[in-house]
Amino acid sequence: xxxxxxxxxxxxxxxxxxxxxxxxxxxxxxxxxxxxxxxxxxxxxxxxxxxxxxxxxxxxxxxxxxxxxxxxxxxxxxxxxxxxxxxxxxxxxxxxxxxxxxxxxxxxxxxxxxxxxxxxxxxxxxxxxxxxxxxxxxxxxxxxxxxxxxxxxxxxxxxxxxxxxxxxxxxxxxxxxxxxxxxxxxxxxxxxxxxxxxxxxxxxxxxxxxxxxxxxxxxxxxxxxxxxxxxxxxxxxxxxxxxxxxxxxxxxxxxxxxxxxxxxxxxxxxxxxxxxxxxxxxxxxxxxxxxxxxxxxxxxxxxxxxxxxxxxxxxxxxxxxxxxxxxxxxxxxxxxxxxxxxxxxxxxxxxxxxxxxxxxxxxxxxxxxxxxxxxxxxxxxxxxxxxxxxxxxxxxxxxxxxxxxxxxxxxxxxxxxxxxxxxxxxxxxxxxxxxxxx
Numbered sequence: 001x002x003x004x005x006x007x008x009x010x011x012x013x014x015x016x017x018x019x020x021x022x023x024x025x026x027x028x029x030x031x032x033x034x035x036x037x038x039x040x041x042x043x044x045x046x047x048x049x050x051x052x053x054x055x056x057x058x059x060x061x062x063x064x065x066x067x068x069x070x071x072x073x074x075x076x077x078x079x080x081x082x083x084x085x086x087x088x089x090x091x092x093x094x095x096x097x098x099x100x101x102x103x104x105x106x107x108x109x110x111x112x113x114x115x116x117x118x119x120x121x122x123x124x125x126x127x128x129x130x131x132x133x134x135x136x137x138x139x140x141x142x143x144x145x146x147x148x149x150x151x152x153x154x155x156x157x158x159x160x161x162x163x164x165x166x167x168x169x170x171x172x173x174x175x176x177x178x179x180x181x182x183x184x185x186x187x188x189x190x191x192x193x194x195x196x197x198x199x200x201x202x203x204x205x206x207x208x209x210x211x212x213x214x215x216x217x218x219x220x221x222x223x224x225x226x227x228x229x230x231x232x233x234x235x236x237x238x239x240x241x242x243x244x245x246x247x248x249x250x251x252x253x254x255x256x257x258x259x260x261x262x263x264x265x266x267x268x269x270x271x272x273x274x275x276x277x278x279x280x281x282x283x284x285x286x287x288x289x290x291x292x293x294x295x296x297x298x299x300x301x302x303x304x305x306x307x308x309x310x311x312x313x314x315x316x317x318x319x320x321x322x323x324x325x326x327x328x329x330x331x332x333x334x335x336x337x338x339x340x341x342x343x344x345x346x347x348x349x350x351x352x353x354x355x356x357x358x359x360x361x362x363x364x365x366x367x368x369x370x371x372x373x374x375x376x377x378x379x380x381x382x383x384x385x386x387x388x389x390x391x392x393x394x395x396x397x398x399x400x401x402x403x404x405x406x407x408x409x410x411x412x413x414x415x416x417x418x419x420x421x422x423x424x425x426x427x428x429x430x431x432x433x434x435x436x437x438x
Contacts, residue, residue, distance in 0.1 A: 030160045033151040036211035037144055038167030040204050044106060045168050047113065047201035048137075049175025049282075050193055053275035054183070055130075056257040057264075058190060061271055063121060067261075067391070071383015073127060074257050075376040082373045084138035089146075089365025090230060098143040098361060099214035105140025106208055109133050110201035116194040138372075142365035149352040149360055150215045157352050158301055161345030162293020169286040169340075176275045176282075183275070230362035238414035239354045239363065242302075243370045245409045246347065249309055250374030251381075252401035254316070256281070258382055259336060262319055262391055267329060280330065284337025285344075292341045293349065301350035302413040308342025309406055311335045316399040320392065347371075354414070 059065045059073060092101040112133035119125040145161075152160040178200075179193050186192040234240045254262075260277040263269065269277070296304035315335035318328055348364060355363035378398070385394030 029156065030163050031151040033213050033215075034148050034160045034164055035167075036207075036213075037148060038164045039211060040106070040208045041144070041164065041168035042171040043207060044109070044201060044204035045171030046175045046178060047197045047204065048109070049172045049278065050179040050182070050197040050200070051113065051116065051133075052256075053176035053179045053278055054190060054193055056261055057271055057274045059123070059126075060261065063123060065123070066387060068383045068387040070257075070261075071379045071381075071386070073123070073130075074255050074383070075379040082138070082369050082376065084135045085142055085365040085369045085372065086230070086362070088139035089142040089362040092143040092146065092361040093230075093359055097214065098147050099208070099212055102140040102143040102147070102212075103205065103208050105136040105138070105143075106201070106205050108136030108139065110136075110198060110205055112136065113194050113198035113201055117191055142361050142368060145348045145364050146361035147212070147215055149348065149364075150357065154353055156297060157349040158293040158295075158297035158304075158346060159290070160293075161349045162290040162296075162341075165293070165341070165345040166286055166289040169282050169289060172282040173279060173286055176278050180275045183272070188272075230359055230366055233355065233359060233363050233366065236354065239351070239367075241412055241414055242351060242354065243367050245405075245412050246367060247370040247374040248405045249402070249409060250371045251378050252398050252405055253309075253312065253375055253378055254382055254395065254398055255375065255379050256336075258379070259315070259319075259332070262395065263329060263332065265391060266319065267325065277333070280333025281337040281340065284334045285340045286337075288338060288341035289345065292338075293345055296342075296346045296349065301346050304342050304346050305350060306406065306409060306413070308339045308346070309402065309409075311338040311342065313399060313402050313406065315339065316395060316402065319395055320399065 056070070060067075060070055065073065088101050088105065092098040095101075112129050115129035115132065116126070119129050148160055148164055149157060178196065182193050182196055183189070234243065256278065259281075260274065263277060264274055292304060312335070315332045318332040318335065321328070323331075347367070351364060351367050352360065382394050382398055385397050388394075
């Protein structure tokens, strides 16, 4: 169902919607299921970011990991989601149980917060628990994004994903503050952070079960999807180019943890304030996710996606430039937030129309897998370059690569239906995968 300006209004095709001629508030223009999923993501991100905000500091400053070792650990943090995304997408499409698969992922991540308590200072055990936590994220991401896509009219996909990501980012904003408060109240007791994080994650699972509605409407001629059918989507030139170019840009995308460590090292930020660094990024993301999503619907989603990477290149330039103090900190974090606001949900909004309904989750998982796999390699490259040549040279290598791949991607992405004024226009998909949009 959709939240409408007045109860009971429906569009001509029978779907609930806004009454013609009436303007509604922001949350009244997106499906109720998207708002519910946003609430789940908000609560879950409070839990996740409480851990993410303190983990780099804990590993590098307290346990003494080298930049290369941290790069390997960070790649594990990202890489644990790679293959699991494909499995989750396949299961969700095959059984038409997207909510169930997403719920398993949310539940697994919640339980792993307790696993951090048992890990202690063992890097090996921490790595295993973090890998399981990220596996949970890999399971839930594609089914969740497919539910958003299937619950939303094609012409407002950018807005819907923008609203979801904005709600998600509220949680990402609260998480570091909560971690900072817990550490301040307990005298830097990391165990307390993990316990509170688990309680919040459990609340997210409860919200998913009680508020989110599944989409189980198969295409008219249903056939059981398989992993080979998902990979068969790569025969469509538009989707194949999207996957390849997205992975290429992922290779030169520096992870959040490295961005914050670079800032901490350059500006000599006291360790107790390190958990607050993500607030600059998430604040910009929160403010811009919805307006940039709406703009992407009008001007082109792939165009917006590339613009976000230009902002990321600007963040690299600030870290490499001669400025100091707040003149580095504020612009770098704001540009980092612009990057996420212009790319995260926008990419899924752009990919949705490229994929048939019955393989929507699998296709999104395939795209996300390529991007995540590339970012695994990115963390290892930067960690090795930092260890061999220092942080400045390592970041300069990534910046040069990003500039080159941006030039290639500028002419490589498929034509964007949103940019032609027809957001619902179909894109080429192999004929044996054609299905009717739900």
